[in-house]
Amino acid sequence: xxxxxxxxxxxxxxxxxxxxxxxxxxxxxxxxxxxxxxxxxxxxxxxxxxxxxxxxxxxxxxxxxxxxxxxxxxxxxxxxxxxxxxxxxxxxxxxxxxxxxxxxxxxxxxxxxxxxxxxxxxxxxxxxxxxxxxxxxxxxxxxxxxxxxxxxxxxxxxxxxxxxxxxxxxxxxxxxxxxxxxxxxxxxxx
Amino acid sequence: xxxxxxxxxxxxxxxxxxxxxxxxxxxxxxxxxxxxxxxxxxxxxxxxxxxxxxxxxxxxxxxxxxxxxxxxxxxxxxxxxxxxxxxxxxxxxxxxxxxxxxxxxxxxxxxxxxxxxxxxxxxxxxxxxxxxxxxxxxxxxxxxxxxxxxxxxxxxxxxxxxxxxxxxxxxxxxxxxxxxxxxxxxxxxxxxxxxxxxxxxxxxxxxxxxxxxxxxxxxxxxxxxxxxxxxxxxxxxxxxxxxxxxxxxxxxxxxxxxxxxxxxxxxxxxxxxxxxxxxxxxxxxxxxxxxxxxxxxxxxxxxxxxxxxxxxxxxxxxxxxxxxxxxxxxxxxxxxxxxxxxxxxxxxxxxxxxxxxxxxxxxxxxxxxxxxxxxxxxxxxxxxxxxxxxxxxxxxxxxxxxxxxxxxxxxxxxxxxxxxxxxxxxxxxxxxxxxxxxxxxxxxxxxxxxxxxxxxxxxxxxxxxxxxxxxxxxxxxxxxxxxxxxxxxxxxxxxxxxxxxxxxxxxxxxxxxxxxxx
Numbered sequence: 001x002x003x004x005x006x007x008x009x010x011x012x013x014x015x016x017x018x019x020x021x022x023x024x025x026x027x028x029x030x031x032x033x034x035x036x037x038x039x040x041x042x043x044x045x046x047x048x049x050x051x052x053x054x055x056x057x058x059x060x061x062x063x064x065x066x067x068x069x070x071x072x073x074x075x076x077x078x079x080x081x082x083x084x085x086x087x088x089x090x091x092x093x094x095x096x097x098x099x100x101x102x103x104x105x106x107x108x109x110x111x112x113x114x115x116x117x118x119x120x121x122x123x124x125x126x127x128x129x130x131x132x133x134x135x136x137x138x139x140x141x142x143x144x145x146x147x148x149x150x151x152x153x154x155x156x157x158x159x160x161x162x163x164x165x166x167x168x169x170x171x172x173x174x175x176x177x178x179x180x181x182x183x184x185x186x187x188x189x190x
Numbered sequence: 191x192x193x194x195x196x197x198x199x200x201x202x203x204x205x206x207x208x209x210x211x212x213x214x215x216x217x218x219x220x221x222x223x224x225x226x227x228x229x230x231x232x233x234x235x236x237x238x239x240x241x242x243x244x245x246x247x248x249x250x251x252x253x254x255x256x257x258x259x260x261x262x263x264x265x266x267x268x269x270x271x272x273x274x275x276x277x278x279x280x281x282x283x284x285x286x287x288x289x290x291x292x293x294x295x296x297x298x299x300x301x302x303x304x305x306x307x308x309x310x311x312x313x314x315x316x317x318x319x320x321x322x323x324x325x326x327x328x329x330x331x332x333x334x335x336x337x338x339x340x341x342x343x344x345x346x347x348x349x350x351x352x353x354x355x356x357x358x359x360x361x362x363x364x365x366x367x368x369x370x371x372x373x374x375x376x377x378x379x380x381x382x383x384x385x386x387x388x389x390x391x392x393x394x395x396x397x398x399x400x401x402x403x404x405x406x407x408x409x410x411x412x413x414x415x416x417x418x419x420x421x422x423x424x425x426x427x428x429x430x431x432x433x434x435x436x437x438x439x440x441x442x443x444x445x446x447x448x449x450x451x452x453x454x455x456x457x458x459x460x461x462x463x464x465x466x467x468x469x470x471x472x473x474x475x476x477x478x479x480x481x482x483x484x485x486x487x488x489x490x491x492x493x494x495x496x497x498x499x500x501x502x503x504x505x506x507x508x509x510x511x512x513x514x515x516x517x518x519x520x521x522x523x524x525x526x527x528x529x530x531x532x533x534x535x536x537x538x539x540x541x542x543x544x545x546x547x548x549x550x551x552x553x554x555x556x557x558x559x560x561x562x563x564x565x566x567x568x569x570x571x572x573x574x575x576x577x578x579x580x581x582x583x584x585x586x587x588x589x590x591x592x593x594x595x596x597x598x599x600x601x602x603x604x605x606x607x608x609x610x611x612x613x614x615x616x617x618x619x620x621x622x623x624x625x626x627x628x629x630x631x632x633x634x635x636x637x638x639x640x641x642x643x644x645x646x647x648x649x650x651x652x653x654x655x656x657x658x659x660x661x662x663x664x665x666x667x668x669x670x671x672x673x674x675x676x677x678x679x680x681x682x683x684x685x686x687x688x689x690x691x692x693x694x695x696x697x698x699x700x701x702x703x704x705x706x707x708x
Contacts, residue, residue, distance in 0.1 A: 022362065027354065034361050041368040048376030072375060075324055079368055082331050086361065089338055093354065100347045106358070107351050109424040111489060 007047050014040035027094045027104040034090065038083035045076045191240050192705070194233055195249045195262050198272060198319060201226050201233070202312035206305040213301035220287055223304045227283060227311065231276035238269035242684060246696065248321065248704040256702045257382035261321030263701070266688035267518055268318045271447060274522050275318070278439050278529050279311050281667045285533055286432035288659035289540075302339060310336035310436070317444050321701075323371050323381045326448060330367065330412070334360050337441060340433045341425065348428045356425035363411035370404035377401060384701045387455050398460040405452050406462070413445030415503055416473035419496045423480065426495075427488035431536030434488065438495050439529030443521055446502045453506045454514055454692045464597070466507035471601055474500030474608040481615040487535045487545040490619060491528070494571065494612050498524055501608075504601055505586050508593055515689025516585035519682050523570075523578040523674055530567040530667040537563065537664060538623065540656050547619045552628035560656075561624045563664050567671050568620060572613030578674035583609060585682060 014036050021033030049072040054062045056070050098104050205226030212218040241247055246265040250256050264272075286303070313333025320326040338360075342353035375381055377397055378389045390398060407418075414422040422442070426434050453466075477497025484490045502524070505517030535545060541557050542550040554561045570577035587605060590598040674681065696704075 018365075022358070030358055034358075034365075037362075037365045041365050041372065044369055044372040045375070048372050071381075072372070075371070075375075075381075078324070078328065082328075082335075082364075085335065086338075089335065090357070093338075093342065093350065093357065096342075096345050097350050097354065100345075100350060106354055109352070109355075111484070111486070112424065 002051055003047050007043060011040050011043040011047060014043065025105045027090075027097060027106065030106070031087065031090050031094060035083070035087060038079070038087075042076045042079050042083075045072045045079065048072055191237075192247050192249045194237060195247060195264055195319060196251065197233055198230055198237075198315045199312050201229050202308040202315065206308040206312070209305040209308065216290070216301075219301070219304040223283055223308055224280070224287075226308055227276055227280045230311070230315065231273065231280060234269060234272035234276050237264055238266070238273050241269050242266050242687070246691070246704055248701050250705045256705055257322075257380060257385045257698060260325055261382060261384075261701070261705070262319045262325075263321035263383075264319050265691055266684060267447075267450070267692060270518070270522065270684065270688065271318050271443075272315055274525050275311070275314055275440055277670060278525060278667075279307075279436065281663050281670075282432045282436050282439075282529065282533065283307065284666075285435070285536065285660050285663035286430075288657040288661075288663065289430075289432065289536075303343065306336045306339040306343075307436075309333075310340065314440055314444055318447060322383055323374060323386070326451075327364075327367055327371060330444070330448075331364060333441065333444065334364065337437060341429045341437070343430060343433065352425040352428045355421050359411060359421040363408050366404065366411070367408035370401065370408055373404060374401055382698075383451065383455055384696055384698050387458060387695060388698060390457060391459055395460065398457060399462070402452070402457045402460050402462055405456070406449065409445045409448040409452065410469075411445075412442065413449060413499055413503075414442050414496050415445075415469055415499055416476050416496070419473065419477065419499070422496055423484075423489055423492040426492045427486065431532065431539060435529045435532035435536065438491065438532050439525045442495065442499055443525050446499065446521060449503070449506060450514070450517070450692070453509065455695060458695070463507045463509055466503055467597055467601060470500045470504035470507055471604045472500075473497065473503060474604055478608045478611040478615065482611060484615075485546055485548050487538065487547060487619055487623070488532070490547075490615055491531055491535060494615065495528055497608055497612065498528070498571070501583065501586060501605060504605065505589070508586075508590050508598070510589060510593065511690045511693040512592065512686065513586065513589035513689070514693055515682075515686030516582065516589050518688050519578075519585055519685040520582035522681070522685070523582045523671075526667065526674060527567050527571050527579065527671050530664065530671050531564070531571060533660075533664045533667055534560070534564040534567065537656055537660060540660075542623070547622040550623040551626040552624075554624040555628070559661065563661075563668055564624070565620060566668050568616040569613070570671055570675075572616055573609040574613065576675055578671065578678060579609075581675065581678050581682065 018033045018036030018038075018040055021029045021036060024030060024033070049069045053066045053068045056062070056067045094104050205222050208222050209219045212222070237247070241264055246263065248256070248264075249262040251260040251262065254260070286307075290303075310333050313329050313331070313336055315329075316332060317326055317329030320329050338353065338357050341356055342349050371381060374386060377393055378386055380386055380389065393401075411418045411421075426437055429437065474497050477493055477495075477500060481490045481493030481497065484493060501520055502517050505513045505520060537560055538550065538553065539545045541560060542553060544550055566577075570579045573579040573583045583605060587602045590602050
């Protein structure tokens with residue numbers, strides 16, 4: 001099977017860039033990374049197709065040896081559709097994340113952080129220091145930036161800005177349930 | 191009979207479509223969902239009896255000649271897992287109906303729950319009956335996309351946070367899987383699993399190892415095998431209780447199922463068993479040590495889930511027909527028991543308003559039925575006789591001991607240690623949440639202070655009454671876990687038969703015969 005070296009190089013570069021972008025904490029970059037990776041995988045599928053030839057159903061007289069291998073094309077089309085759908089979902093997710101926290105970063109799991117701090121008094125535990133310094137330089141490009149290209153609206157900035165998305169019961173605290181809630185947190189039974 | 195096979199995927203998908211049309215009518219949605227899953231359960235049972243007596247079924251979609259078109263392939267393993275999956279899906283559906291009815295659905299967009307749930311089912315069934323790698327990929331994608339919707343259900347802050355971790359990790363594994371399929375196609379010119387296994391021997395060992403590792407890596411992320419398991423305990427606990435229960439029971443097992451196919455069917459000559467052994471050992475030990483360090487029930491269970499995946503990988507690494515059979519039994523046991531435990535914890539959360547073992551106390555007196563519903567699956571998972579956890583582990587260790595190499599002995603010891611630690615983690619939770627008196631002294635609090643104040647454990651929800659249907663669904667699942675013990679003989683026999691069938695393999699000619707093409 002002969003394959004095009006240029007395509008292989010392009011695929012490798014796409015994979016490398018995709019992986020690099022996915023390692024970022026900013027979700028928008030993760031999305032870009034995912035798109036690059038998806039395209040790289042699709043390109044790989046096309047590369048394994050081999051030398052392009054005539055379409056299999058072109059005129060009915062083409063010799064089988066001159067035809068393109070149709071199967072990888074079908075696989076690629078399926079994969080493109082799947083990647084497209086997931087990208088749309090990711091965009092919605094990023095938007096929601098932005099709407100909720102005015103940030104689109106991946107946040108550390110609170111329990112993991114707690115576990116880490118619990119064991120931090122041992123001197124040989126260098127992991128903690130390392131991840132702390134990591135946390136500091138990861139933020140989105142926009143939050144807290146004076147020159148932010150989009151005006152970040154916080155809840156309450158505008159009276160008509162209503163977050164109509166459904167929320168958990170925990171978040172909704174009517175003033176009259178206050179006693180009930182504090183009671184629950186104490187863990188006593190009524 | 192083979193006409194029934196595509197219906198396993200078709201019925202849930204059609205059900206999901208009807209559910210979307212009747213998005214505003216919850217009762218219709220419930221009826222359609224229950225009916226669709228019941229139909230799949232009946233179909234699965236019929237197919238299981240059929241393939242167990244007459245041998246595997248192969249179906250060529252749209253009558254394309256095998257191996258050119260899409261092939262669906264049902265053997266005892268696939269049919270058994272379809273039956274178990276539909277039982278679990280049905281029980282959890284009832285549980286969620288109970289929850290939904292009690293909460294009046296003010297704050298969850300429930301119209302999307304039922305369709306997404308059915309699509310998740312369709313994806314799982316599709317993965318189980320896929321006869322080619324690409325269809326397996328499509329099955330994975332269907333179930334993953336549905337799971338993305340379910341894990342971020344409601345779009346609250348915590349769910350978005352944990353959902354992001356889950357989604358990004360799943361995306362990476364999907365891309366890896368797709369790239370691996372492309373490589374396999376490039377090397378062998380086919381994606382049909384039977385044809386791959388026939389042609390694989392023609393490849394040089396190095397190429398085989400590369401393909402093998404790529405596929406294993408993709409599946410190991412999905413199955414949450416150490417060191418690719420860290421996403422799981424972060425992302426599962428925040429989802430709604432029924433969703434977590436289904437994910438914990440089923441999603442990782444689909445990954446394990448794919449690993450079974452890879453190990454026993456695709457790469458027969460390429461031996462990565464030692465690597466798998468080491469991975470299995472570290473999954474068991476690291477997973478269970480994680481569970482011991484947690485103070486929140488759902489997180490404890492998530493870590494035990496990771497740790498018990500290790501047993502399944504161990505069984506596959508032994509790689510004898512007996513061991514594969516024992517692994518299948520263990521998978522069936524674990525799907526059911528893990529789901530039941532998560533449902534029981536869902537009930538605890540409702541009853542006590544928290545899942546922190548530091549806060550919940552005195553439940554034994556307050557809710558004795560709940561105590562039983564937690565206790566039975568807990569000691570089952572811990573592997574106490576006579577329950578199925580013990581039988582599954584015994585079968586695995588027996589298969590390992592028959593091989594008898596020193597590394598097997600190390601793994602058996604590791605497995606026993608994991609089992610004891612599982613029991614420790616779950617029984618400590620039992621002691622604190624159920625056995626502890628309501629008015630306990632500060633001395634107890636000091637003794638458990640080493641657990642710290644886990645942030646996830648601090649989350650409290652409203653304390654609510656438990657609707658009957660939720661209890662009923664959980665009681666039903668506990669009954670199923672007990673029946674795994676009662677019918678352990680026939681079930682284990684069937685699993686061992688399935689193990690033999692899989693390790694024997696099929697040829698392309700046999701596949702064509704099974705599909706009635708020759």
